[in-house]
Amino acid sequence: MNDFHYAKASTAKEAADLMNDQPGAVYLAGATTLLDLMKANLAAPPLLIDINTLPFKGIEQTKDGLRIGTMERMSTVGENPLVVQEFPAVSQSLLLAASAQLRNMASIGGNLLQRTRCGYFRDAAFPCNKRQPGSGCPALTGDNHNMAILGTSERCITTSYPGDLAVALLAFDAVLILQNQKGKQRQVPINEFYLLPGDTPHRENVLEAGELIVAVLIPTATHAQHSTYLKVRERTSYAYALASAAVGLDVQNGIIRSARVALGGVGAQPWRSPAAEKVLTGAPANRATFQDAASAALQNAKPRSENAFKIELAQNTLVRALETVANA
Amino acid sequence: MASEWSPGSSSRRTFIKQTTGLAGLTLAPMNQAEPSAPGPTLVQGATELSLRINGRVYSLRAEPRTTLLDALREYLHLTGTxxxxxxxxxxxxxxxxxxxxxxxxxTLAIMQQGKQITTIEGLAKGDQLHPMQEAFLKHDGFQCGYCTPGQIMSAVACIREGHATSDDQxxxxxxxxxxxxxxxxxxLAAIREVASSQ
Structure with a gap:
């Protein structure tokens, strides 16, 4: 790790002022991702601004949903009774992520900003268009067994987005509240927050320099109350997803009134599937419908030499998740 | 175990620590050296840090990049972790x-000032092992032993959280x-035995 400076901000303004004074400074919350990257020589910020005492906390019921402060820890949010009751898929996505120790440390704001686990990105000896724009993407001709099959580009085929929470939030139309250095807030739907690699793989989201994610809003809905998160991994626990599905269904008299589908482990970013939702909506809640939806969700997948298995795996994951919710 | 870091103790390990140098390490009673929250003070280079570990306050001089782990092991010689x-x-x-x-x-040591930190050295009460330590001995819950302090600390928390009610959980x-x-x-056998006895 580089020899950085450290400052503890007690207000958002203090944090913003520190950020203004030091180009390249970064915010420090749970520290789990940041220190991991710094130890691997993938980040060397000159100043860490500790924001752990900032008041972006609390899990509150609002008029139309839940408001969760982004300084809350993954473990706290995952086991919160309101989250468990209203958004079971969100709770499960958190408790199936990382380990108990890391969940006690990591803030959900930081969780949403975790970087790719692509082996080429994480080894500073390799070129990488995410780390150094224009340097190349060795994954194009290299090991690709866990690379994304949806949303990639010829500049970056990257390992699928590694997080779980973002997948569940994407399924249930969450909105992020961002606060800039002047204290001004804006709302960004999570489906507009993440950027696909395209020609600019180093830009992963719309967060501006110095901007903080201060809260997550999730709207209450019947399809969110009847939801689940299924995660398939190379081992039973404590691993990133090979494929995952966050799904929610509102079924009445055997007919699906509304459906939500998002996939993890397959997209360059968390992957919502409007095509699958279209197949599901108005259709009978049975296996044939679910299989049609799974085909639709993966129809544009572009596998490489070693990751075609992800198509069938993701389809089966999605079908099983939908069956779990329909039969609950 | 507790005697290893008690002032005045002359256990073998304390002797080794003293002969290998205790530079930068001081022991202070609980009511002194309260950590302060200095607001937006820029911390550069090695500074005085204060950590509350196993019921005692330890002072050390370390850079902001010192992890809590390195502070415990390399600065305070609490090498159980x-x-x-x-x-x-x-x-x-x-x-x-x-x-x-x-x-x-x-996590950084500088971030953990003012918190109550417990390490494997803080579980036993004098010569009386923690029930989880006893259970690991009884069930032979280790071979090389390197992961054991972490396993035991995690296991104690796992039960306290209510997450040890079945083998699968x-x-x-x-x-x-x-x-x-x-x-x-x-x-697993050790943890489940302790869990079921509580």
């Missing part, structure tokens, strides 16, 4: 902060602690 991967993947460095288990390799909630020797069945 182990460094395995140093990336939060193995759990060997698990300690409790304000009662919750964390991996001490992925216990396995899931202990998955952040890797045992290269593969002592998992015995570790």
């Amino acid at each position: 182990k460094k395995g991967c140093d990336h939060g993947q193995c759990g060997a460095c698990t300690v409790h902060v304000d009662g919750e288990r964390i991996t001490s390799c992925l 216990c396995r899931e909630w202990m998955s952040g602690n890797i045992c290269r020797c593969g002592a998992y069945p015995n570790i």
Whole structure:
């Protein structure tokens, strides 16, 4: 790790002022991702601004949903009774992520900003268009067994987005509240927050320099109350997803009134599937419908030499998740 | 175990620590050296830090980049906490902060001032082992022993959290602690025995 400076901000303004004074400074919350990257020589910020005492906390019921402060820890949010009751898929996505120790440390704001686990990105000896724009993407001709099959580009085929929470939030139309250095807030739907690699793989989201994610809003809905998160991994626990599905269904008299589908482990970013939702909506809640939806969700997948298995795996994951919710 | 860091103790390990140098380490009673929250003070280079560990306040002089794990091992010579991967993947460095288990390799010592830190050295009461330590001995819950302090710290927290009520639940909630020797069945037996006795 580089020899950085450290400052503890007690207000958002203090944090913003520190950020203004030091180009390249970064915010420090749970520290789990940041220190991991710094130890691997993938980040060397000159100043860490500790924001752990900032008041972006609390899990509150609002008029139309839940408001969760982004300084809350993954473990706290995952086991919160309101989250468990209203958004079971969100709770499960958190408790199936990382380990108990890391969940006690990591803030959900930081969780949403975790970087790719692509082996080429994480080894500073390799070129990488995410780390150094224009340097190349060795994954194009290299090991690709866990690379994304949806949303990639010829500049970056990257390992699928590694997080779980973002997948569940994407399924249930969450909105992020961002606060800039002047204290001004804006709302960004999570489906507009993440950027696909395209020609600019180093830009992963719309967060501006110095901007903080201060809260997550999730709207209450019947399809969110009847939801689940299924995660398939190379081992039973404590691993990133090979494929995952966050799904929610509102079924009445055997007919699906509304459906939500998002996939993890397959997209360059968390992957919502409007095509699958279209197949599901108005259709009978049975296996044939679910299989049609799974085909639709993966129809544009572009596998490489070693990751075609992800198509069938993701389809089966999605079908099983939908069956779990329909039969609950 | 407690005698290892008690002032005035002349145990073998204390002697080794003293002869290898205690530069920078001071022991202070609880009511002194309260950590302060200085607001937006820019900390550059080595500074005085104060950590509350196993019921005592320790002072050390370290850079902001010093992880809690390195502070424990390299500065305070509390070497019960182990460094395995140093990336939060193995759990060997698990300690409790304000009662919750964390991996001490992925947090900075400077961030943990003012918190109650418990390490494996703080579990036993004098010569009386913690029930989880007894259970690991009874069930032979280790081979090489390197992961054991982390396993035990994690296990104590796992039960306190209410996540050791079945074998499957216990396995899931202990998955952040890797045992290269593969002592998992015995570790599980030890945890379940302690859990069922409470």
